[in-house]
Amino acid sequence: MGIRTVAVHSTADNDAMHVRLADEAVCIGPPSAKDSYLNKAAILSAATITGADAIHPGYGFLSENADFASMVEEHGFTFIGPSPDHIRMMGDKITAKLAVKSAGIPCVPGSEGALDTEEAALECAEQIGYPVLIKATAGGGGKGMKVARNADELRESFNLARNEAKSAFGNADCYMEKYLGHPRHIEMQILADNYGNVVHLGERDCSLQRRHQKVLEEAPSPALTAAQRESIGNIASAAIKKLGYRNAGTIEFLFENGEFFFIEMNTRLQVEHPITEAITGIDLVREQIRIAAGAPLGYEQKDVKFQGHAFECRVNAEDSQTFIPSPGRITNYHTPGGLGVRVDSGMYAGYRIPPHYDSMIAKLIVTGNTRAEALMRLRRALGEYVIDGVKTTLPLHNRLTQDQDFVNGDYDIHWLEKFVARSN
Ligand code: ADP
Numbered sequence: 001m002g003i004r005t006v007a008v009h010s011t012a013d014n015d016a017m018h019v020r021l022a023d024e025a026v027c028i029g030p031p032s033a034k035d036s037y038l039n040k041a042a043i044l045s046a047a048t049i050t051g052a053d054a055i056h057p058g059y060g061f062l063s064e065n066a067d068f069a070s071m072v073e074e075h076g077f078t079f080i081g082p083s084p085d086h087i088r089m090m091g092d093k094i095t096a097k098l099a100v101k102s103a104g105i106p107c108v109p110g111s112e113g114a115l116d117t118e119e120a121a122l123e124c125a126e127q128i129g130y131p132v133l134i135k136a137t138a139g140g141g142g143k144g145m146k147v148a149r150n151a152d153e154l155r156e157s158f159n160l161a162r163n164e165a166k167s168a169f170g171n172a173d174c175y176m177e178k179y180l181g182h183p184r185h186i187e188m189q190i191l192a193d194n195y196g197n198v199v200h201l202g203e204r205d206c207s208l209q210r211r212h213q214k215v216l217e218e219a220p221s222p223a224l225t226a227a228q229r230e231s232i233g234n235i236a237s238a239a240i241k242k243l244g245y246r247n248a249g250t251i252e253f254l255f256e257n258g259e260f261f262f263i264e265m266n267t268r269l270q271v272e273h274p275i276t277e278a279i280t281g282i283d284l285v286r287e288q289i290r291i292a293a294g295a296p297l298g299y300e301q302k303d304v305k306f307q308g309h310a311f312e313c314r315v316n317a318e319d320s321q322t323f324i325p326s327p328g329r330i331t332n333y334h335t336p337g338g339l340g341v342r343v344d345s346g347m348y349a350g351y352r353i354p355p356h357y358d359s360m361i362a363k364l365i366v367t368g369n370t371r372a373e374a375l376m377r378l379r380r381a382l383g384e385y386v387i388d389g390v391k392t393t394l395p396l397h398n399r400l401t402q403d404q405d406f407v408n409g410d411y412d413i414h415w416l417e418k419f420v421a422r423s424n
Pocket of ligand 1: 139143181413
């Protein structure tokens with residue numbers, strides 16, 4: 001877009017590729033995230049001294065922090081994302097559920113709000129039926145969830161869940177949902193401008209998860225019919241319009257026996273956004289910037305065309321069997337390429353992966369005209385990808401993409417854990 005960019009970074013990321021490639025880079029603090037990437041004042045100072053117009057929050061750290069979004073606007077910068085009010089509304093899972101429900105989105109059966117006492121929890125579980133899931137209102141990143149299969153388990157885990165929520169998220173509030181036995185995780189990508197124009201860009205299937213964290217995603221979902229896609233897409237778009245939401249967002253659902261149930265909304269760009277870009281040809285970050293700059297969307301739902309099939313593998317610096325992080329120096333690095341192959345990464349030979357942050361180091365995105373073609377290409381690309389010096393999850397992706405259930409698209413949110421246990 002011809003916009004000059006300023007990268008911010010901690011001292012641990014002095015050698016990171018984004019720091020080398022940006023027009024300007026500003027160090028905002030020491031390795032500890034709370035003193036750098038979560039340091040709101042340091043980021044605003046960096047914006048001030050470089051004369052920045054707008055701040056893109058990425059998809060970690062402060063990207064769903066309503067206070068940060070407010071501070072950005074108060075200091076005269078544009079926040080590339082939704083309004084602070086919408087971030088706040090969706091950041092609390094109870095207010096989020098109430099809001100989307102009133103806007104016509106179906107939710108997982110569960111408690112109306114937070115459950116304060118064990119008695120209230122037991123009563124609610126009797127009503128919705130076991131098994132149930134206790135979830136932290138302020139939870140995220142797959143953390144703060146406990147399954148209870150009967151009243152004894154619920155008695156055991158309810159106060160534990162509250163205490164854990166308090167120490168992990170600073171908020172003890174927990175609510176309850178019916179625990180679904182074999183759902184898929186299906187999420188709808190939404191774009192909305194400041195003038196009430198909303199489109200959906202189809203779904204992503206993110207059912208392949210480990211510890212409630214996504215490992216490999218695909219679009220479109222092999223489990224949806226065109227009619228189901230259209231129906232949930234229209235419901236999602238209508239709700240977004242009703243809520244007055246703007247910019248990019250993702251509505252996450254569990255999908256079981258042909259029914260969709262809302263679980264949460266992400267008010268930011270998501271890690272797996274490239275597979276949507278791959279099948280729609282729409283650059284989501286560019287759209288986020290255009291919308292934040294006040295441009296109208298400029299197209300309607302009927303103009304959004306879905307073409308082909310895409311997969312994304314999250315490559316983590318971790319042991320592919322124990323998932324223990326493996327930071328350290330990359331000694332040799334070779335990326336796959338060719339038609340339909342995209343690697344989003346800042347890695348290079350000689351780079352030292354710092355131990356301080358998330359272990360995801362690359363995303364491999366592969367597109368084909370059909371699912372079968374994309375899968376062939378994905379296997380070839382995985383075979384060509386060389387990352388030496390640290391352990392990675394590439395061997396897991398290699399095994400996974402050879403598995404017959406995966407080839408058939410036949411998996412739910414619990415499948416990968418069983419696959420990992422089986423292949424260890
Ligand atoms: P987080 O904000 O931590 O990502 P989510 O509410 O998005 O939490 O849930 C993360 C994952 O946990 C889902 O993708 C799904 O695998 C599982 N999960 C969440 N709610 C339920 C439920 N009611 N039944 C079964 N699994 C669930």
